[in-house]
Structure formats: structure tokens, C-alpha cells
Amino acid sequence: MEVYLVRHTETVCEKGICYGQSNVGILEPYDIVFENILKQLPKEAKLYSSPLQRCVILAKHIQKNVQIDSIIEDPRLMEMHFGDWELQSWNDIPQEILNPWMEDFVNVRVPNGESFVDLNERVLDFFNNEIPKNLDKPLIIVAHSGVIRSILCKINNLPLQEAFKTSLDFGAVLKIELLS
Template sequence: MEVYLVRHTETVCEKGICYGQSDVGILEPYDAIFKSILNQLPQDAVLYSSPLQRCVILANHILENTKIDSIIEDSRLMEMNFGDWELKSWDAIPQEVLDPWMEDFVNVRVPNGESFVDLNDRILDFLENKLTKGIEKPVIIVAHAGVIRSFLCKINDLPLKDAFQNKVNYGDVIKIEIA
């Protein structure tokens, strides 16, 4: 099965701000980058999206400019929950709280948030329950860098601790094959 992992475009957040599940918008104008993304996607597919607006705006554009029938929003595709750190500057997070997470982001949970394992568990659940049920069309998933890195770790049999080896820029389209 062809799967197209699409990262949302750049957000309105300033550089250095932590925004996992915060529902932030995207920078305008985005027409040129949306057109570039569309040119890399099939015209007919099953379209999934994170319910956060930075993904839904792009998913709606894909829907309106292809033969796709609908968007299936799935909360398992949301970015990592950064809990107490949401919308804070990374520099404002106390080192004694940040350092343990930086040393083991895979297993250490953000205060009142998630670890990367938690995010990965959501993605594995999505894969097992959504992408293994005989879908005959290509699949497009509009999501976030952490979500896409999780998919790529699974597909490439890469340990989660090496997730950041997967470069995922704003507006990237990454095509993978799932058996």
C-alpha cells in the first residue's frame, strides 16, 4: 500500500516555542507550498488528518483540489502532548526538568504530557487498526513531525531513540510502502 506522509506547513509560532498539541495556525500565504504538496500526491486516495488546524487546513486544500471524497480526522495522529511545556519557550523550561527528557525523550514523559513511546503507541494502534484493513487506494496522512518520525521508525525498523535521524521539514511529502 502506498502511503504519503505529509507534514503541515510552517506555523505562526515563533522559533523556539514548544507547541505539540496546541492548536496553532499556519503562516500565510501558503498557496505556493500547498501547490507543491498537491503535485506530489495522488488524485484519488484515502485522506487522514490530525484534527489540529495546522493539518486540517492543508487536508481541506487537498480535499478541494483532488478527487478525494472526505477527510478522516483521527486524534491518534496529533503531535506529542508537551503538557506543561505547551506554548512555552524551550529556553524558559527549567533545566532540571528539561535535561532528563532531553537525555531520554523516548521514555521520559513531559510533565502532564507524553513521552515519545506514548506517541508511538498511538501510531502503532493507528497502523494496526486503520492501515491493515484492505484499503485499495493510496493513503495520504497529514500530520506532524513527531508522528511522521514514529511512522518512519516503524517502517525502517529504526529504534525510537534514533527518530531524529528522520529529517521532516515543513511541507515535506514522504512516500512509503506498507506491506
């Protein structure tokens, strides 16, 4: 089965701002970037999306151009929750709070937020419970960097510590083949 992992396009946030589950928009105009994404997708598919607007905007454009019945918004596909750090500049987070997380982002929770393990558990809940039900046509998943990296760690049998060793640009489309 073909699964297309699509990262949302660039956000309106300035570089250096932490915006995990904050519902921020995407930069416009995005027509050219969206068209490039469409060229990499199948003509018909089932579509899942994070409910955050930066993914839903792209998912709606895909739905208009690919044969898709509906967009299934799933909160398990949301980016990591950065709790108290949401919409703060990374440089403004006190080092004594930031450093423990930087040293072990996999296990250490952000204050009032998640660790990467927390994100991974909900993403794997989605992956293990939704993917096997949908073997009849390709799947498109519009999501975030952390979510896509979590899925890649699962299918490539990689430890979560290695999740960020691969580049994953805004608007990236990764096609993976899953055995049924």
C-alpha cells in the same frame, strides 16, 4: 499500497516555542507551498488528518484538489503532548526539568504530557488498525513531525531513539510503499 506522509506547513509560532498539541495556525500565504505538496500526491486517495488546525487546513486544501470522499480526522495522529511546556519557550523551561527529558525523550514523560513512547503507541494503534483496512487506494496522512517519525521507525524497523536523525521539513511529502 502507496502511503503519502505529509507534514503540515510552517506554523505561526515563533522559533523556539514548544507547541505539540496546542492548536496553532499556519503561516500565510501558503498557496505556493500547498501547490508544491499537491504535485507530489496521487489524483485519488483516502485522506487521514490530525484534528489540529495546522493539519486540517492543509487536508481541506488537498480534499479540494484530489479525488477524496472525506477527511477522516483521527486524534491518534496528533503531535506529542508537551503538557506543562505547551506554548512555552524551550529556553524558559528550567534545566532541571528539561534535562532528564532531553537525555531520554523516548521514555521520560513531559510533566502532564507524553513521552515519545506514549506518542508511538497511539500512532501504531492507528497504523496497525487503519492501514490494513484501506488497501484499495493510496492513503494520504497529514500529520506532524513526531507522528511521521514514529511511522518511519515502524516501517524501517528503527529504534525510537533514532527517530530524529532524519531531517523532516515543514510541508515535506514522503511516499512509502507497503506490501499488502
